[in-house]
Amino acid sequence: MLLDLSEEHKEHLAFLPQVDAAVVAEFGRIAVEFLRRGSNPKIYEGAARKLSVSSETIQHGVEGLTYLLTESSKLMVSELDFQDSVFVLGFSEELNKLLLQLYLDNRKEIRTILSELAPDFPSYHNLEWRLDVQLASRSLRQQIKPSLTLKLHLSQNGEPSTTVLQTDPATLLHLVQQLEQALEEMKTNHCRRVVRNIK
Amino acid sequence: MELSEYVQKGFQRLADPCSFDSKAFTLLLRAAFQSLLDAQADEAVLDHPDLKHIDPVVLKHCHAAAATYILEAGKQRADKSTLSTFLEDCKFDRERIELFCTEYQSNKNSLEILLGSIGRSLPHITDVSWRLEYQIKTNQLHKMHKPAYLVTLNVENTDSHSQPEISFSCTMEQLQDLVGKLKDASKSLERATQL
Numbered sequence: 001m002l003l004d005l006s007e008e009h010k011e012h013l014a015f016l017p018q019v020d021a022a023v024v025a026e027f028g029r030i031a032v033e034f035l036r037r038g039s040n041p042k043i044y045e046g047a048a049r050k051l052s053v054s055s056e057t058i059q060h061g062v063e064g065l066t067y068l069l070t071e072s073s074k075l076m077v078s079e080l081d082f083q084d085s086v087f088v089l090g091f092s093e094e095l096n097k098l099l100l101q102l103y104l105d106n107r108k109e110i111r112t113i114l115s116e117l118a119p120d121f122p123s124y125h126n127l128e129w130r131l132d133v134q135l136a137s138r139s140l141r142q143q144i145k146p147s148l149t150l151k152l153h154l155s156q157n158g159e160p161s162t163t164v165l166q167t168d169p170a171t172l173l174h175l176v177q178q179l180e181q182a183l184e185e186m187k188t189n190h191c192r193r194v195v196r197n198i199k
Numbered sequence: 200m201e202l203s204e205y206v207q208k209g210f211q212r213l214a215d216p217c218s219f220d221s222k223a224f225t226l227l228l229r230a231a232f233q234s235l236l237d238a239q240a241d242e243a244v245l246d247h248p249d250l251k252h253i254d255p256v257v258l259k260h261c262h263a264a265a266a267t268y269i270l271e272a273g274k275q276r277a278d279k280s281t282l283s284t285f286l287e288d289c290k291f292d293r294e295r296i297e298l299f300c301t302e303y304q305s306n307k308n309s310l311e312i313l314l315g316s317i318g319r320s321l322p323h324i325t326d327v328s329w330r331l332e333y334q335i336k337t338n339q340l341h342k343m344h345k346p347a348y349l350v351t352l353n354v355e356n357t358d359s360h361s362q363p364e365i366s367f368s369c370t371m372e373q374l375q376d377l378v379g380k381l382k383d384a385s386k387s388l389e390r391a392t393q394l
Contacts, residue, residue, distance in 0.1 A: 124369035140314040
C-alpha cells in the first residue's frame with residue numbers, strides 16, 4: 001500500500017535533501033522524541049540558527065518527517081511500499097535509505113505510542129488478595145464468615161487506580177471457572193480460524 | 200444481656216396469664232417473629248381477632264419487648280438455658296418457656312442470617328461477565344491483529360443498593376495472571392478450611 005503524500009507535505013519534506021545526512025538523522029531522532037514526549041519548539045530555534053534557515057522551515061521539516069513515520073507505522077507499510085512512496089519525492093539514494101532505516105528502526109515504538117490513542121477501558125495491572133474471616137459484628141456475635149478481600153490495580157491512560165472489593169468463597173470459585181472458560185475460548189477452532197484468516 | 204426496664208416490664212406483662220391467655224401469648228410471640236423476619240410483614244401483624252380484647256397500648260408494648268429480646272438473644276447467640284433463665288426471671292410458667300424456646304429454635308437460622316447481613320462491608324462482587332474480541336484496527340493504528348478481553352465485575356454495595364460495574368480490558372497474558380492469582384486464593388481458602 002503506497003502512502004499518499006499531499007503537496008504541502010512534499011513541500012515540507014523538500015527541505016531534507018538540502019542538509020546532510022547527519023542532520024536528517026538528527027531530525028529523525030527529534031521527531032521520535034517528540035512522539036514520545038511532546039514537541040518542544042525551542043529545539044527548532046536552535047537548529048534554525050545553526051543551519052541559517054527560518055525556524056518555520058525546520059518545524060515543517062521535522063513535522064513532515066514525523067507524519068511520514070507515523071503514517072507508515074500506522075498502516076504497517078512494507079519496506080518495498082515505503083521505498084516506492086518515498087521515491088516520488090525525488091530524493092537521493094542515500095537519503096531514501098536513511099529514511100527507510102529510520103522507519104524500520106522506530107516502527108514498533110511508534111505503533112505502541114499510537115495504540116495509546118485508541119478509546120480505552122481501564123486495563124488490568126495487578127491483583128492482590130487477602131483471606132479474611134469475620135468473627136463478629138455489631139449485630140451478630142460468634143460468626144465464622146470467610147471472605148476474600150481483593151485489591152484490583154487498573155490503569156487508564158497512564159493513570160493508575162485501585163479498587164478494593166470483596167467476595168465470598170462460592171463466588172470466587174464461580175469467577176475462576178468463568179474466567180478459565182474465557183481463556184479456553186481462544187483455543188477453540190472458531191477463534192483459530194478467525195485469527196488465521198484475518199490478515 | 201442488658202435489657203431496659205421498658206423491655207423487662209413488657210416481658211413481665213407477657214408472662215401474666217391475666218393479661219395474655221395462652222392463645223394470645225402464642226399469637227403475640229409468632230407476630231413478633233414474623234415482623235422481624237418476614238420482609239412482607241406490615242403493621243397489621245397484630246390485627247388478629249383473638250388479640251382484639253387486649254388494650255392496644257399493652258399489645259404494642261409487649262410486642263416491642265418481645266421483638267427487642269429476640270434480637271438481643273439472636274445477637275448474643277443465646278442457647279436454650281440462657282433463654283430459660285431469663286424467662287424464668289420474668290416469671291414465665293414452664294409451658295410458656297417451652298413455647299418460646301421452640302419458636303426461637305425454629306426461627307433461629309433466619310434470625311442469624313438477618314442479623315449477619317446487617318452492617319457495612321466493602322463492595323461485594325456477585326458475578327463476572329467477559330467478552331473476547333479480536334482487534335483489527337483503530338483510526339490511529341491499522342493491522343493490529345490481536346485478541347483482547349473485556350471483563351466486567353458485577354458489584355453490590357451494601358449501603359447504597361447501587362449496582363455499579365467495574366470493567367477493564369486485558370490481554371490474554373494479563374487474564375492468565377488474574378486467573379492464576381484467583382486460583383491461588385481459592386487454594387489457600389481450601390487449605391484454611393482443612394485446618
